[in-house]
Amino acid sequence: MKARVYVMLKDGVLDPQGEAVRHALGTLGFGGVEGVRQGKVIELDLAEGTSEEAVKEMCEKLLANTVIERYDVEIA
Template sequence: MKLRIFVTLKPGVLDPQGKAIGKALQGLGFQGVNDVRQGKLIELDVADDTTDAAIDEMCRTLLANTVIENYRVERA
């Protein structure tokens, strides 16, 4: 089973990298970019019988730092 885990900064947490990317887009002349937030995509290939609880545990234990990040699991 293939999973895609999207890890994103929580709303309100400052994202200096996103800000820098936004400025770079502006510098390249792209108009109308209101905001940029950068996250991570982690792809996992796991056994088909892996439970939702186990996947959630992986996310909370290692893949995301829930102090600053949210995560969302998508089954491919």
């Protein structure tokens, strides 16, 4: 069983990496990019029967900084 966790900064939190990517894209001639938010994807190989609630607990305790980040869980 696999789970995919998407972690992104919450709205309103400054994203200096995203801003650096936006600026670099403009330098490369991609002028239409008005904003970039950068995040991460974490793929987990889980034992069968692992609940989505267990994955959410993993996010709350380790995988995401819930003060400044939000996360979404996808179980496959």
